[in-house]
Amino acid sequence: MKELIKKLTQTSAPSGRESKIREIIFEEVKDFIDGYEVDRLGNLIVWKKGKSSQKLLLEAHMDEIGVIAAYIDEKGFIRIEAVGGVSPYNLLGSRIIFQNIEGVVGIEGETTEDLQKNMRELNFDKIFVDIGVEDREKAEELVPLGSFGVYSASFTDLGKRLVSKSMDDRIGCAILIEALKKMNPYHNVYGAFSVQEEMGLVGASVVAFNIDPDIAIAIDVTGWSDTPKGPKRMSIELGKGPCIKVKDSASISDRRVVERLRELAEKNGIPYQLEILLHGGTDAAAIQRTASGIVSGTLSIPCRYVHSPHEMIDIDDVENAVRLLQVLAEEPNAL
C-alpha cells in the first residue's frame, strides 16, 4: 500500500490537468472492475456490480493544488498564480516542477528592510520561480505561458507516518483503489476519481449526475489538532482511526451516513473518530446538491500540514478506512 501511495503522490497532476494521474489510477484498478467511463470534464468513474439494486458512490479527487505560469520576464524568471489554496509562505523555499523542468521559488527584496517586509506580508507579487535559464525565450520554450506546475517534494516513509506532497487527496485515491481491489460488493459500487476539487468542487458537481446513487461518500483528507498549539476547538488526531465527518464548513453529513459508518465500525472493531472540521469542505458538499439531492457524507483521513509540500498521514488510518469502506460495500443490508 505504501508503494501505491508513493506512486500516486509523486505524480504531478494539478487541477484541470489530471490526465497523468488518471492513467495511473486506471492502470491500478482496471483488472478489478466491471466497467468504466471518463466523462467530459475528465472524471474517471469505475464500477463493480453487486447483487442488490442499490448504488453506492465512493469518491476521491485526483487533482492537487499547483501554480500557473502567468508571466516571464526578459531574464527568464517566471511569475505564477495559484491553482487552488496555495500559500505563498509554503511556496517560499520550495521547488516547483513544471512539465519539462524544475525551478526554485525566490523572493524580491532590494534592501534588508524590503526583504523583511516582503517576508511579513508575502503575496504572489513578491515571489517568482527561477528555472535556471538566462532569457525569456528559453524559459518560454520550457514553460509556455499558461502551463501548470506543482510542488516538487519527495515521499518519505517514517514508519507509521508518511510524508509527501499531495496526500490531499491521493491518499483518498489510494484508499479507494485498495477498497475496490479488495471488495466483493453486495451493492453496486461506483468509484469516482474526480477533477478540479481544489478549484471549487468542479468535477464532483457533475460526477453524481448520471449515476444518481443511493448513498455517496467522499474520501478526503481533513485537518488535525495534535501538534504544539495546533488548531483549537477540534478533535482530530493522527492514528486514532479514519474520521467520520459530522460537519465542516461546506456541508453537514447526512445523519444516516454517519450512523451507518459508526455502526459498521463498532461492529467490526474498526477504530474511528467523529469529526467536526471548522474550516474547509469536501466534494460531499457538491454531490449532496446534485440532481434532486443525494444522501452524502465524508470519510476523512487526519492529515497534518494540509496544502503544504509536506503533508503527513498515518498508515493505520488509511488501512482502517479501506476496511470500513469494504465492509460498507459488502454488508448485505439496505444502504
Next chain:
Amino acid sequence: MYLKELTELNGVSGYEKKVKEFIKEKIKSKVSGLEEDTLGNLIVWKKGKDNKRLMLCAHMDEVGFMVSNIEEDGRLSVMPMGGIDLRTVIGKRVLIGEKEVPGVIGYKAIHLQKGDQLSPPSIENLKIDIGITKKSEAENKVKVGDFIAFSTESVINSEWIAGKALDDRGGCSILIDLIENDIDLFYETYFVFSVQEELGLRGAGIAAERIKPDFAIVIETTTSGDNPEFPESRRSTELGKGPAISSAHSGYVIDEVLFNWILSNTKELGIPYQIKRRTVGGTDARRIATTLGGIPSAVISIPARYIHSPLSVMNLKDYENTLRLIAKLLTKEVKE
C-alpha cells in the same frame, strides 16, 4: 460592430430587456432558431456541418444600482448591482427605471471631507439626486426597485471606444457580428446572450441546461490592468495586444483540449494574443462547466480599462482580432 449602440443602452442585471430587443432586431432574420428562456436569456442558433453543439455565451447585463429607498428629502438610497468601485461614481449622471428619469449621484463635497478622499465612499451616504425635495413628489417619478444605469455617451474613433458597459456588450457585439457574417459553421452553433452574470453567473447555466452543448466558449470583456504604476508582470492584460485567452480563473481551470485548440488556431492566424496573467474573478464558464453531466468550457476576452465603472476604454484592434479569432474557431473541429 454595434459597440456604440450597445453601450448606450441600459441593461442592469435583471433588466436586460432593452439590450435584448436591440439584439433581436439585428439578428432575427439571420438565424435558424430563436428562443427566450424563463430567466430572460436570448438563445439563437445556426446549423453547422456537424450535429454536435457549440455554445458561445456573452452576457447582456451591466453593473449599476437599484433604488432601495426614497428618503424624506426626495433623494434616493441605492444598492449596488454587481461589483462597482464607488470612488468612480460620484457626480456621475444616471438614468432611473424604464422611464429613464435622469439623476446625479451625490456625495459630500471635497470641502467637507477631512482626509478621507482616498477611502471609497460608503454606500449609506451615497444618494441619488433627481432634483426633487419631497418624498411624495419623488414617488411620482421613481419607485423602490427601479434599476439605475450610468448615463454615458460613448465616444468612438477609428482605434478606440470609450463607454460604459463594454463588459460585456463587447462580447454581445462580437456575437452579433458572427451571426451576421456568413460563417461556414462546423458545429450547430448556439449564440447565448445571457442575463445576470454580474450578480453571480445566474443566467448562463440555465441556458446551457436547455441547449445541452458539447462545448462552450464564453466571450467576455476583461480587466486590463495596464496602468502605468503596475509593472508588466502584474498586468492582467494589456490593450492593443490582442484577445486574452484564459488558462484558469476563479472556480474553474479551462479545459485543456479547448485551451490548446484555441491557442494553436490563434498562432496559425498570426494575430497578437495574450494569455491572461491573473486568475482572479470568474466568468459564466464556471457555471456552464458544472451544468448537467459537465460541459468543457473556455474563455476568450477583449481587454478593457476601467471596467465596472461609468466609463471604460477598449482598443478596436483587439475587438477585431477577437472577432477574427472566434470566426475562425467556428469553422474548425475541436481537436486535441
